[in-house]
Amino acid sequence: MYQYTDFDRQFIRLRAEQYRDQLQRRLSGQLSEDEFRPLRLQNGWYVQRHAPMLRVAVPYGEISAPQLRVLARIARDYDQPSHEVFQGAVAAQNKLGDVQLRDGQGIGSKLVTGYGHFTTRQNVQFNWIPLDKSADVMDLLATVDMHGIQTSGNCIRNITTDALAGVAVDEVADPRPWGEVMRQWSTLHPEFAFLPRKFKIAITGAREDRAATPWHDVGLHLIKNSAGELGFKVLVGGGMGRTPTIATVIREFLPAEQILNYLEAVVRVYNRWGRRDNKYKARIKILVKAEGQRYVDEVEAEYRQILDHDGAPHTVSAAELQRVSAGFVPPALKLDSAAAEAVTPAEQAEYQRWLQRNVHPHQNPALRAVTLSFKRPGQSPGDATAAQLDAVAELAERFSAGEARVTHQQNLLLPWVAAAQLPALWREAKRLGLAKANIGLLSDMIACPGGDFCDLANARSLPLAEAVTVRYQDLDELEDLGEIDLHISGCINSCGHHHSGHIGILGVDKDGKEWYQVTVGGSDGKDLSGAAVPGKVIGPSFSSHEVPDVIEALLNTYRELRATGADGRQELFIDTLRRVGVEPFKQAGQQARHPNADTEETATA
Structure with missing residues (x-):
């Protein structure tokens, strides 16, 4: 793993000291909330529906065992609101009622404290830390080279990449050194501290795009040309x-x-031309769409200016790349030559399923990468309790050279596992409830915190996620359904990436009630077609009570229409949908409406 320099460490510790002074002035009344807001946001502190929310940066997803332990301590000791705040939150959520399952069981919001939440952009969030404790948390993060700088605001945010970076067998080049170079360039860049809107960069070095690059403001693909030279394909405006x-x-x-x-040229042109009069039209995607080739020409002209007249000041020299890359060499592992721990005949079926779903090939034939699933009943997607964070730190040290990765799918990955240790790791992960063999399947869904926590949300995400998780627990059924991306967002800001889900769910507000728009056919670009596309809406919005049945109707339609290949394999959900079109799924969704339920039109009237 890359280690911060002395400069980095001094900087974030000084930043923590500055924040403590700012907080004390706010608490004493010397700073108003309006004056304090930009200061806390620059350090990753939001004020959400019930309590402050902290977003901690995890550059390119790499996280160490000591960092996991500090996150566990924050969850245990600081992610604890007052009794009055928590009871107020519970009362507010109880008014919204339960999502009803077909057996009459109701699933509502089960607010918990003392945990961290993994996001789709490889950050970690906390939802309950009292503001008067926030400076203590910043000090604690700084002890392990962590912070919340540029996880908020109209600046270049945390740079993300493929969780398998540096170990993937389809990798052209390791993107992590380039991500670190970009982190250093973008951090507190004076020209880009106040952009028209937030700005997100994703980078991949693999042939399969596991970083959802087409959905970012800038997406970067490491490639080689016909001469074998390394370069980037540059995408802008997602x-x-x-x-x-x-x-x-x-x-x-x-x-x-x-x-x-x-x-530098891409962001300069955006900074110069991007709209500041309307925040909904301020993202670079609006500029690229409006200006088209003119934007591209302006970027090329700015780039030539930087090269020819400014002396190309940000050229990455071979020496600099070598210096940074030295922080990403594979760890020195002592592979145990002793016989692997035996898997009993009674365990074989479960173990083999886990190998198929959660274990990934590695550039080193003696190693594997292993995904720990944070998707199970009773726990929201991406949530990790303090005990689980501590336990994963132990697993990382014992099995993965002290390193883990936060994934785009809101799980954790161990990148340096010896093949001979897989049985032992499986048993430990199973004991901790982290060995669910559902990676890539329906229950391995993405969901934002939604209306349970976020004051921007129109509806809750988490009760729907729980309802689907409870309904689809049978691994045989999940395997029969095959790989399906289910993404749930509580509002149009799309933190749950509903647009890119094979099935997407978006919370919408109808006269103060929770309704959900359902889309099908979206993709983040990682499937065989290689094309990222937004899903298509299948009709008027559904009530929260209807959504689980609508999903079941979509899945039943897929079962009826899917084809079987010559090799006996069933066609995947997304391939069936592309072959037959949206209409059969749209009809199935509408037929799943509850007979006595209000329609969207009735609710709006």
């Missing part, structure tokens, strides 16, 4: 939200060493 947009390729091949100079 994003979700109110206007889902797939990024445009503006450079098919950029010499790798010029990436910072080119990014």
Whole structure:
């Protein structure tokens, strides 16, 4: 893992000291809330529906065992609101009622404290830390080189990548050193501290795009040209939200060493031309769509200016790349030559299923990468309790050279597991409830915190996620359904990436009631077609009580229409949908409406 320099460490500790002074002035009344707001946001502190929320940066998803232990301590000791705040939150959520299952069981919001939440952008969030304890948390994070800088605000946010970076067998080049170079370039960049809107960069070095790059403001693909030279394919202008947009390729091949100079041009033009009069039209996707080739031409002109007149100041030299890359060499592992722990005949079926779903091939034939599933009943997608964070730190030290990765799917991955230790790891993960063999299947869903926590949300995400998880627990059934991306967002800001789900669910507000728009056919670009596309709406919105039955109707339609290949394999959900079209699924969804339920039109009237 990359280690911060002395400069980095000094900087974040000084930043924590500055924040403590700012907080004390706010609590004493010397700063108003309006004056304090930009200061806390610059350090990752939001004020959400019930309590402050902290977003902790995890650059390119890498996290160490000591960092996990500090996150566990924060969850245990600080993610604890006052009794009055918590009871108020419970009362507010109880008014919304339960999501009803077909057996009459109701699932509502089960608010818990003392946990961290993994996000789709490889950050970790806490939802209950009292503001007067926030400076203590910043000090604690700084002891393990962590912070919340640039996890909020109109700046270049945490740079994300493939969780398998550096170990994936389909990798052209390791994107992590480039991600670190970009982190250093973008952190507190004076020209880009106040952009028209937030700005997100994702980078991949693999042939299969597991970083959802077309959905980002800038997506970068490490590639090699016919001469074997390393470079980047550059995509600009992707994003979700109110206007889902797939990024445009503006450079098919950029010499790798010029990436910072080119990014400088991309963001300069955006900073100069991006709208500041309307926040809903301020993202770079709106600019690229409106200006088209003119935007691309302006970026190229700015890039030539940087090269020819400014002296290409951000060129990444071979020496600099070598210096940064030294922080990403594979760890020195002592592979045990002793015989692997035996798996009993009674365990074989369960163990083999786990190997198939949760264990991934590795560049080193003696190693594997293993995903720990944080998707199970009674626990919201991506949530990790203090005890689980401590336990994963132990697993990382014992089985993965002290390192884990936060994944885009809101799980954790151990990247350096010896093949011979897989049985032992499986048993430990199973004991902790983290060995569910559901990676890539329906219950391995993405969901934002939604209306249970976020004051921007129109509806809750978590009770729906729980309802689907409870209904689809049978692993045989999940395997029969095959790989399906289910994504749930509580509002149009799309933190649950509903646009890119094979099945997407979006919370909408209808006269103060929770309703949900359902889409099908979305993709983040990682499937065989390689095309990222937004899903298509299947009709008027559904009530929360109807959504689980609508999902079941969509899945039953898939079962009826899927084809079987010559090899006996069933066609995947997304492939069936692309072959037959949206209409059969739209009809199935509408037929799943409850007979006596209000329609969207009735609720609106």
